[in-house]
Amino acid sequence: xxxxxxxxxxxxxxxxxxxxxxxxxxxxxxxxxxxxxxxxxxxxxxxxxxxxxxxxxxxxxxxxxxxxxxxxxxxxxxxxxxxxxxxxxxxxxxxxxxxxxxxxxxxxxxx
Amino acid sequence: xxxxxxxxxxxxxxxxxxxxxxxxxxxxxxxxxxxxxxxxxxxxxxxxxxxxxxxxxxxxxxxxxxxxxxxxxxxxxxxxxxxxxxxxxxxxxxxxxxxxxxxxxxxxxxxxxxxxx
Numbered sequence: 001x002x003x004x005x006x007x008x009x010x011x012x013x014x015x016x017x018x019x020x021x022x023x024x025x026x027x028x029x030x031x032x033x034x035x036x037x038x039x040x041x042x043x044x045x046x047x048x049x050x051x052x053x054x055x056x057x058x059x060x061x062x063x064x065x066x067x068x069x070x071x072x073x074x075x076x077x078x079x080x081x082x083x084x085x086x087x088x089x090x091x092x093x094x095x096x097x098x099x100x101x102x103x104x105x106x107x108x109x110x111x
Numbered sequence: 112x113x114x115x116x117x118x119x120x121x122x123x124x125x126x127x128x129x130x131x132x133x134x135x136x137x138x139x140x141x142x143x144x145x146x147x148x149x150x151x152x153x154x155x156x157x158x159x160x161x162x163x164x165x166x167x168x169x170x171x172x173x174x175x176x177x178x179x180x181x182x183x184x185x186x187x188x189x190x191x192x193x194x195x196x197x198x199x200x201x202x203x204x205x206x207x208x209x210x211x212x213x214x215x216x217x218x219x220x221x222x223x224x225x226x227x228x
Binding site for chain 1: 115142144151152153154155156159161169201203207208214216217218219220221222
């Protein structure tokens with residue numbers, strides 16, 4: 001049973017437009033959520049996170065929104081750049097248990 | 112700081128052969144993890160460790176063993192490799208979190224691409 005779901009395997013966006021990546025979760029005990037970015041032939045790198053006591057966290061072009069009642073979070077990238085083309089993983093955690101990852105969404109930003 | 116390093120970067124094995132993947136971190140992190148990434152499957156946790164001398168099973172532990180004899184190293188072993196273990200393996204580490212609603216970032220190594228024929 002998948003606790004963290006990324007239902008869109010891929011997404012294409014024009015350069016300069018907004019990219020919105022979505023993630024749903026089922027475990028109401030999750031208290032922290034993260035997004036990781038992965039380029040080919042590299043390990044994932046941390047991008048942005050949000051605590052379950054907040055509903056928004058912003059870092060430059062990246063904003064994560066959390067809707068606890070819907071058990072949904074989203075990552076907004078504005079404006080999108082070709083260098084943002086990568087696989088994005090949503091992850092969640094409860095306490096000190098291991099991170100639970102979604103299957104990832106491949107973002108392609110077209111120049 | 113080198114961060115998290117993995118050895119080797121690539122390896123080809125024949126079915127039934129054994130090997131050990133080495134992960135090393137120089138950040139004095141307590142927690143270490145081994146994941147595998149397969150197409151369309153995301154990152155799946157194999158085993159993890161919450162400190163030197165401790166190990167625990169993750170989501171897909173069968174066919175793998177691990178050891179954490181030193182805090183900075185986490186070894187992943189395949190005793191008898193199978194084609195189903197063809198994958199990219201990632202090691203990660205992080206510090207213990209400060210408390211509720213906080214989390215310390217997990218750092219990943221560059222990965223080991225393993226092919227089992």
